Amino acid sequence: MDINTLKKVIRKYALDNALKFNGKASAGAVVGKVIGELPEVKQYMKTMTFEVNELLPEINDLPIEKIREEIEKDYPELLEKKEKEERNIFAFLNIKSGDRVKTGYPPGPEKYPHIGHAKAALLNYLLAKQYNGTFVLRFEDTNPTLVKAEFYDVIQENLKWLGAVWDELMYASDHMELFYEFAIKTIKDGNAYMCFCDADELKKSREEMTACKHRSHSIEENLNYWKEFPSYEEGKATLRLKIDLEHKNTVMRDPIIFRIIKTPHARHGNKYSVWPNYDFQNAIMDGYFEITYRIRSKEFELRTELQRYIQKILGINITCTYELARFNLEGVVSQGRIIREKIQNGEMIGWDDPRLPTIVALRRRGFLPEAIKNFIISTGITKSESTLTWDDLIIQNKRILDKTAKRFFMMYDYEKIIIHNAPHQNIQIRLHPNNDEYGFRELEVENEFFILKSDLKELKDNELYRFMDCLNFRKINGVFEFDSLDYDKFKSEGKKIMHFLPAYGNTDIEILMDDATTIKGVAEHNIRQLKVNEVIQFERFGFCRVDAIEDHKGKKLYKFWFTHR
Template sequence: MATSTDNEARVALFQSIGLNEQKARETLKNQEVTRALEATINEARKLLPKENQISKSIGNLLYTLSTRSKQQIYKLHGHLIKYICEEKIKNEPQLLAAIEYLLSNPVEPVDLKALEEYAGIGVTVTPAEIERAVESVIEQNKAKLLEQRYSFPIGTLLSEVRKQLKWADGKAVKTEMDVQLLDLLGPNDRSANNAAEKPKVAAATEKAKPTTTTNTNSDVQENGQVRSFADLVGAALNFHKPGENYKTEGYVMTPKTMELMKEHLKQTGGQVVTRFPPEPNGILHIGHAKAINFNFGYAKLNNGICYLRYDDTNPEKEEEKFFTGILDIVKWLGYEPYKITHASDQFDQLYEWAKELIRRDLAYVCHQKGDELKGHNVAESPWRNRPIEESLQLFEDMKNGKFAEGEATLRMKCVMEDGKLDPVAYRIKYAHHAKTGDKWCIYPTYDYTHCLNDSIENISHSLCTKEFQARRSSYYWLCNALDVYCPVQWEYGRLNLHYTVTSKRKIAKLITEGIVNDWDDPRLYTLTALRRRGFPPEAINLFCARIGVTMSQTVLHPDMLDACVREVLNVTAPRIMAIMEPLKVTITNFPSTGVTELTVPNFPADESRGSHKIKFDSVIYIEKSDFTENPAKDYKRLAPNQPCGLRHANCVLTVQEIIRDSNNEPIELKVTCAKVTDEGVTKPKGYIHWVSHGNKCEIRLYDRLFLHQNPDDKKEVPGGFLTDINSKSLTIHSDALVDDGIKNAKHFDKFQFERIGFFSVDPDSTNDHMSSSREIIKENHNHNIDDDTDSIKDEQVRRDIRVLSARLTDMKERFMNIVQKINEDAVGYIDQTSDEDGTSADDSNVETTVNQKDNDSNETSNIDDDDDDSEEDQTNKSPMRIRMSQLLIESIIERQTRHNGYLKHLRQYPKIMQYLVSNKPSRTKISLRHVDSFIKEHVDKNPTEKIYDEVSNEIQVIRQKYLKNRK
């Protein structure tokens, strides 16, 4: 750890090249940039005549080199530092082009002639050349300039000049452009015009307001198909191109890297190649759905291929049902593997490579026990330096069964990213393997197998969850140690849900304790359980797409998944009527002598989508809860003195007599009926559903299995997850009745039981015994049916609170990711789009803070070129700041367009929506003045916390409504 004295010395060193004290201290916060900049300055001092004569222009370039370059070409920096000190690299465009060249050719010896040609090194653009080029471009656009004056997009002019003079200094070009425009047009009166136009913006905002209330959702189509994972999050994936592994941050280069890369590209044809590598020792859960979507979706997005590879290296835990179950789920989610492989397919090759590691003195046989190897502070093995031949013989003895389990392991001589020393490569297991039988008694570990299987299958992008980040260093080390092709490992945040456990061990415990029935019990969040519960695969894929791909660990509320299920089923599940707790009703004046058939639409909002027949007779059944003898003031359903309508029957019931059992409870109602259209009949306050000649059905209502949000948290649940079971997680209605719409239904067919929720036909149903499981409670929008149902209203409010709470957490995560994305992409985006905003990407008056360099973020700046500029002027002039502002707004607009239903809560924030409404029509004509004003007011005050607080306030409002309803 650096001492205070060391840091002060570094601050002085950084100030010597032109950084002000604040920037120098900010730089110290990033250790990687600090090390790179310190080394760069010291190297430059060796090349300059006088130690302290690093000019400000050279200092700018040294700083840019240290912040924009990547680790894998640090060893080549000497060439660029020499060019900078000799002033052959004069400006940032030349330097960035030189960096790009080295990233594409990262091996010695460097072709200096090709480098100089590619980056314009040594090329000098004179002021006279700049003057002539600017004059020429202005002359070509003179007519439009005189007409539009400073409203003309000046960036297009700068872009034209850059095309003619690629290596010209950006600041010099901008200065010359300003001078010639001033000469042609006179002073810039644009600010006065903008002030005069303010009322028009306000008027446009007012006019556009009604359009923002439309609640459309483009993610779910009428046929229930959803936009793919790739469609929804593909734009956020900024991975390397196949064959450009070496451009990835942290990738390790060797003298053979480029040769191996060429062979890799020859075999893959430049395709993206991914893999989904589950262990076949349990059933996949909701977290795996994200991994499946990510691996298959990213390959599909790039016209690539994805393997399904079983990581079958733990023979004692693997069963055939898990192999078939995993494939079944992958196909159920809509994906087809390019090829199905097994880690065990390569056991022979892996064994040979293990012996090669020993021969290279990079692995050894160790006799430390398992307990001694646990944790991170493991002492160095006393057998680490044993002779190579001895380790080779002992490893052979391990393979031949001469050691008991635990007596010997093969360990690799490397240090993992988390500091763990010498990970195990092979261990002894006397267990029958599902695929190789009893051929082997030594089995490779994940750390050894995973990267080598990736190499064999020519994986271009090895995608894994964040907990494997600590293994990235050993992943690269092992491939390079054996001189085989090395893929790139990319990590992303794991998906977890509240109110559940996904650990295979814990689920197995729930099964053996009899708390749940099996891996597909609908109260679990395994994918087989969700399928049995009736969750459509499209909804699960939509959920994975909605949450996207982030680096942080994600723990979400189950209501977010329910919302996706509801969106899909709302357009795919036919409506039928079902009675869970039947109350007999006899219509004494039934208008027909026999049974009447009614035609009921499957989707009342769109009758063109089919219908089904139901029977209507003098005896019907209604829900017990739809009748009360003591109605509240605003009660609208059936009561002794209050008629009520019947859904789809066009009639009104009036109670005449109540028949009771021995406990004085109503068991039958005698009623009369009248058509709603009859003269003198008052329109009923409410309508209820009913069934006549119903089909008997067992209905199972599932609730959360656990009482607490995190059953694994010892603070919440001191006794452990087994003590947190919700005893009311399953309610069974054995005597339920369902109308004829359910006839001929097949297993997993889904329906919406009117006023109750969405249900799925359970796979244990038979022709004689129908059973159905409720997936989720539907959202209640049919106010004419159930406006006054207190219990359902209470449940609706509770659900609103849960959903909003989940959205609160997710929205905070999303906006943090937006800001992170801005930091990562800002510089590259400026170069591509600065033409739109009239600002030069090469403007030297840029000052930004140095952020952490993780995740390939490309932070950079030039250093205080104009000391006289105020901090405010610097901010306003900064093209990076303007573009970051624009990117943030575009990100919000994009998400507003894609997820209009989900982000409809943004409409609650007038200041944000005022900006969105006034600028949404054209993303290329965004008013930078408005953007900057918006950023200063919202982003600078931490947008994440601001939106977080506003959503919190919204939840409080709903809670107050809930309390009011309860009263």
């Protein structure tokens, strides 16, 4: 590995990432790009990571105009690529001006959606909006054993919050009569037959690529069995497509398209017991209602052939689908079954546990819809699997919150100190360091202060220290003495600037951290102006969202959820 070549490629992608994200490059994003261009460096990850971390502070300190100038001079191809991407991230679909575009997002109302589901929803929404098309939210709710009534509302609320507002709302289960019409058509056309094999027999038949005795039923026999279908018990009979038992795609080997389910449905109760399988209802809902494009997870890739076959034999619209790779968040649990078990045994507090990537958890922590959208777009539309980290999402959120979050002081694990001869002051501190419109907050201070124990341990005799926007002081023979108010003096000889709290008049707080532990402390009284759902920054601690304001022992207790550093 040539270290100079590696450094040049790292610099190229660090500049590129910084230009895309307001001058702040992400180490994870840069590493991914470097590996993409130089796959051989995977075996030198330690060296590469070191070089990236060495370079990023320099890049992130550059003004945006300097970053662009260097790219224009040394890496002009990046700007050409960026301009192309900005023009149309859906160019690969080759949609022409004037083409009708109708997209759909079809969740099952079965669980809380996570960030992977959000990617599918947002991409289909953005595709429709880019071409002035129609975006459909369609609930695929034709398996009563999985459907839970609460998730109809949960999913709608999550999508509204993300900004993926639909033009049409549909429920697959509202179209059962349509499914039955098409089922009868497949039988009459000789494309389906009633099968009475049990699950083991059916599995063996498909594996051995041999026909069962029911495959030779006449059309008339199949129609009669279809009429009797609702009276059968679960597992007694199925309706199967007659395709090709020797097909190389096992999905095409006479798949089941209807089965008996006696479980009451969340919307329709016991009205129906003959329910279509996923592929049949999905193909009809897409084709009959003329969904033109759908971007979905790669797990459906093998099913595309079957769904297009169904659309073809039924004579309905053929939907153009694109299957993209999932992305995984490193070390994060997203499987519904595992999450459910952890909630039931008390390992997690619920579907909004701060360790989860569910939309309800991200929202409650203080992640913003725009940040999630930017993160999803940054992952790309690709068939290549990728593993990302929380940092990749956090950097998108931080770029927004840095500009919008009000600043306050808070303390936990602190001690009280007295600074002798400190004057009484009413100090004013900016609510945001770079936004005058936010105004100021006021703190009344005398000579008693709270200071973090970690800061206190570092204070050395005779050195000059400063409390932010307040005063300078020294530690002399173990006693704290006021020095001055002058910030310029601190700049010329001071050692450390730190936040503080006056020892009186503060407000009790609790913060639920991202590992689900709780921190208890106090914050300045100015947080009493905050409302639930506001996301703020506690100086030198991190961003937090106001989750609740409660009465506690005659005082207000402000409860926060930690967002990130």
